[in-house]
Amino acid sequence: MEGTQTPSLTEQAAAWLVALDGGKADLPAFEAWRDGDPRNAATFAQVAAVWTNLSDARSLASTSQPVPATQPARRMSRRQVLQAASVMGMVSVGLTGTRLWARSSATTAVGERRTILLRGGTRLDLNTDTTVEWIDDADNARVWLNRGEIALDIAHGAVALATDSVKANLAPGRYNARVQGTNSILLVLAGALNTPGSSRVGAGQQLIVGADAAMVTAEVGSNERDRTAGWRRGEIVLSGEPLDAILTDYNRYLTRKLAIGDPHLKAIRIGGRFTSNNPDDFLTALHASFGITVRQQGGLTVLYSQPHKIVPA
Structure with a gap:
């Protein structure tokens, strides 16, 4: 009777990468695996580099000419990604590759506020009883608001913000995001945001998104501006x-x-x-x-x- 085949290091690294990118990884378990053997850290860095290169390639493809109907675009399978990782040259070993894909997180207690500074000059202010996660890319940071309320001051670059009900790309500016029940409320105090399939939301407007993904755009009144500025003080x-x-x-x-x-x-x-x-x-x-x-x-x-x-x- 044959035993269960142990996944290769490349397969293990790929599985960790998918879990980290989706926010579903057990971080202590991941760090124990990564730090348990230098080969694990090196292999993970390889796979992360492949993943990044594929993302860059997809971004370039999206700006090029459409593929003719007679030549449909081919999507690399997970096996092809793993094969590509296995033949790539070794990239720099260390924590850079692993940290790129691991989400950081912070939570405030009831009555507590907290400020987090990201690379590139983005500032996150967390209001009471708030949980937020982020991947700190200097040019294109990603932020997940799981509950509560945050204010974002974005100096340059872009920030991809997500809640349970909405995803938005935020240009440099000032914003306030709140999860209130099943609704997500995004205020644009300065700058502009875009959501997939929706029009641009500019300064002085707010986007309210329900659990059913229905979107409503409204003006930001002076009372709401005062409330938002007040909680930060x-x-x-x-x-x-x-x-x-x-x-x-x-x-x-x-x-x-x-x-x-x-x-x-x-x-x-x-x-x-x-x-x-x-x-x-x-x-x-x-x-x-x-x-x-x-x-x-x-x-x-x-x-x-x-x-x-x-x-x-």
Whole structure:
């Protein structure tokens, strides 16, 4: 009885490359495999180089003349890729090839913000409770927003941004991206973005994409600009929204959530600027303006109206 054939080093490297590029690899396991034998790192670098060369070739082909119908374009099979890798000369051994295809990642806790600087001058600001991944190419970085919200300042080059519902290519400029439920909301504050099969979205516009991939383009209002600028300073900026909507947004930043104890308080509208991860000033303003008091109940900060205070419905 024949045993199971062990995959060659080239096949193992190719499998790791596909998993890393798709974001499905077990990074500790990959690094253990790569560091366990110098031949593994060298073979992976070979395969990564082949993959990059094939991507470059496809990019060049997309800008050349169309292939005549009588001569259909041929796509290299996975086996051909592996064969090509096996006959290529050895490329520089080291971590360059491996790092090119391994996604880096960062996560912020509730109430935390974080800044990440990529090569080429791109800045990522992560808002509260956010998870982001990226491949740091100096000219064409790739960023995946898995949850939460980020701001992007792109100095030059291009950034390919992806969420569960949308993929977009971002030119140099300033952007804000948020995953809100099943929707992805992309704001273009400066610059322009393009999505596959859609028209250009320019400065002062936002793209809203639902889970069904339906896209809506709208203007970015001054309130939304203020809100976006505010969170980067650690502020909640309110422009007359009803209290129930305000608490939904505020609770993104708080481990001890705010709740409404009297239903008729939901319609109260509030304006102002408050610290996002500490609601004390906000609660003080509610008490001063509307006589609202708070009680600590079951891990929540619950808002109630005082009996003698008339609260607008």
